[in-house]
Amino acid sequence: FIDDQDAGAPEFKSLRAKGEQHPIESVGRELRSMMSWVKSSNKDDYKEGSAARE
Structure with a gap:
């Protein structure tokens, strides 16, 4: 994993x-x-296709 990351992943x-x-x-x-409950939430920090928040 570390070698992969060091090589640019x-x-x-x-x-x-x-x-x-x-x-x-x-x-x-x-x-x-x-x-509907997903639509109404604040999604400013959500990027489609990513589990992480920015």
């Missing part, structure tokens, strides 16, 4: 890109759009 970035293309991501976006 190519393996990590590859895994993240593969995860973003997984069908569950589009399903999740669709389901979240149907949840």
Whole structure:
């Protein structure tokens, strides 16, 4: 892991890109759009496709 990070994280970035293309991501976006309590929350710090808050 550390070697990968020191090298610019190519393996990590590859895994993240593969995860973003997984069908569950589009399903999740669709389901979240149907949840009124998610729509009304403050999402200024949310970036789609990221579990982390900025």
